[in-house]
Amino acid sequence: MGIDMEDLRKRLKEKGHKMTTQRRVILDAIIENRDEHLTPEEIYDIVKTKYPEIGIATVYRTLQLLEKLNIICRLNFDDGYNRYELNYDSEEEQHHHLICLNCGRVMEVKLDHLKSLEKQIEDENDFKVVDHNVKFFGYCTDCQ
Amino acid sequence: MGIDMEDLRKRLKEKGHKMTTQRRVILDAIIENRDEHLTPEEIYDIVKTKYPEIGIATVYRTLQLLEKLNIICRLNFDDGYNRYELNYDSEEEQHHHLICLNCGRVMEVKLDHLKSLEKQIEDENDFKVVDHNVKFFGYCTDCQ
DNA sequence: TCGATATAGAGACTCTTTGTCAACTATAAG
DNA sequence: CTTATAGTTGACAAAGAGTCTCTATATCGA
Ligand SMILES: [Mn+2]
Ligand SMILES: [Mn+2]
Ligand SMILES: [Zn+2]
Ligand SMILES: [Zn+2]
Numbered sequence: 418m419g420i421d422m423e424d425l426r427k428r429l430k431e432k433g434h435k436m437t438t439q440r441r442v443i444l445d446a447i448i449e450n451r452d453e454h455l456t457p458e459e460i461y462d463i464v465k466t467k468y469p470e471i472g473i474a475t476v477y478r479t480l481q482l483l484e485k486l487n488i489i490c491r492l493n494f495d496d497g498y499n500r501y502e503l504n505y506d507s508e509e510e511q512h513h514h515l516i517c518l519n520c521g522r523v524m525e526v527k528l529d530h531l532k533s534l535e536k537q538i539e540d541e542n543d544f545k546v547v548d549h550n551v552k553f554f555g556y557c558t559d560c561q
Numbered sequence: 562m563g564i565d566m567e568d569l570r571k572r573l574k575e576k577g578h579k580m581t582t583q584r585r586v587i588l589d590a591i592i593e594n595r596d597e598h599l600t601p602e603e604i605y606d607i608v609k610t611k612y613p614e615i616g617i618a619t620v621y622r623t624l625q626l627l628e629k630l631n632i633i634c635r636l637n638f639d640d641g642y643n644r645y646e647l648n649y650d651s652e653e654e655q656h657h658h659l660i661c662l663n664c665g666r667v668m669e670v671k672l673d674h675l676k677s678l679e680k681q682i683e684d685e686n687d688f689k690v691v692d693h694n695v696k697f698f699g700y701c702t703d704c705q
Numbered sequence: 706t707c708g709a710t711a712t713a714g715a716g717a718c719t720c721t722t723t724g725t726c727a728a729c730t731a732t733a734a735g
Numbered sequence: 736c737t738t739a740t741a742g743t744t745g746a747c748a749a750a751g752a753g754t755c756t757c758t759a760t761a762t763c764g765a
Contacts, residue, residue: 435731435742457721472745477722493637495694497753498721515688524686530678538697542668544659546699550639553682555690579711579762601753616714621753641722642752 420448420488420503428486442468443479447489447503454492454500454514454523494523494552513551519560564592564632564647572630586612587623591633591647598636598644598658598667638667638696657695663704 425444426436446463447455455463461476480501483489492500494516505511513531515524528551535546569588570580590607591599599607605620624645627633636644638660649655657675659668672695679690 430732433742437731437743439744470745472747473721474723474746475744478743493639495637515682515686515690517688518691524688526682526686528678530674530681534672534674535697537674538659538670542659542670543702543705544661544668544697544699545705546659546697547662548698550694550696550698552694553679553688553690554692554694555688558687561687561689574763577711581712581761583713614714616716618715618754619713622712 420444425488428488432486434482439464439468439471439475440479440482442471443476444483444488447483447501451503454494454502456498456500458498460501493550495554496521513553515553515555515557517557517560518554519556522557522559524557564588569632572632576630578626583608583612583615583619584623584626586615587620588627588632591627591645595647598638598646600642600644602642604645637694639698640665657697659697659699659701661701661704662698663700666701666703668701 422436422441422444425440429436429440442464443460445467446460450463453459457473457476457480460480461471461473464471464476480489480491480499484491484501487504489501490504492502492514494500494514512525512527515526517523531549531551535549538544539546566580566585566588569584573580573584586608587604589611590604594607597603601617601620601624604624605615605617608615608620624633624635624643628635628645631648633645634648636646636658638644638658656669656671659670661667675693675695679693682688683690
């Protein structure tokens with residue numbers, strides 16, 4: 418999976434941050450729910466079962482930090498919440514999302530075509546692409 | 562362009578809504594700034610110059626209504642605001658956005674490849690695609 | 706013109722997210 | 736093992752986007 422707690426400690430130290438129980442527990446929650454796309458509030462609820470004293474502000478702060486360190490990434494499913502998932506970037510496991518408009522189910526897909534699309538965009542628009550965000554909305558097997 | 566006020570009146574009436582000055586003025590503002598991607602607040606500010614008594618809640622309500630009627634569509638540039646633009650859907654003028662991470666400039670691109678990508682997704686995932694959302698983040702000519 | 710119905714504006718309110726600050730703690734140096 | 740100190744936390748306040756409620760008003764077909 419590529420992220421353990423020693424890795425986290427190292428990455429934190431590099432930028433002058435400290436390893437704390439709160440940060441460990443929050444990343445734990447995300448790792449243990451790696452197939453979900455959790456909101457800060459959901460993460461807060463999960464973490465509270467292990468660490469009831471934690472404050473919601475710490476959750477928000479930690480999510481921002483982990484995002485800045487490229488350990489997690491923020492998603493937007495147009496449902497009014499920020500959502501987070503582990504960043505698989507380094508492992509060439511980039512994926513995108515299919516979101517069911519009926520039941521809310523989220524499926525993940527890999528899209529190989531996107532590299533050539535990016536290339537085309539860079540050439541035609543003189544625009545240096547560094548990130549993309551692709552979502553498809555529709556109906557899943559059960560909801561068609 | 563395909564949208565004038567008589568068209569709007571007709572579309573409103575079809576769903577049991579009335580044509581009001583406020584709605585007219587709000588759509589006007591969007592049409593007159595068709596090359597922008599305005600936030601509700603920005604639209605409010607523009608509209609207030611012509612119609613100072615208008616309330617922000619009316620702007621929000623009208624935007625929701627126009628979106629429901631498929632006259633405008635809501636965009637998300639991950640900057641914490643909803644944004645709106647005219648819906649060119651019916652005219653096969655679908656476009657997507659390149660967003661500069663440095664200066665915030667937004668460019669529009671047409672992506673023909675997406676139709677085949679959608680087809681591939683439908684076939685491989687048994688997922689009926691009805692909408693997609695594609696954004697590229699990077700650096701524009703001036704900011705590279 | 707009139708009446709039924711939809712709509713507007715004001716402002717309170719919700720909800721997510723951020724800021725403030727005193728108390729606390731991880732870490733490195735001694 | 737202390738101690739110093741810079742980073743971190745939790746509580747709470749507050750921001751900020753968007754929504755709701757309520758009464759007065761405007762629209763539009765009859
Ligand atoms: Mn995912
Ligand atoms: Mn556009
Ligand atoms: Zn479904
Ligand atoms: Zn730029």
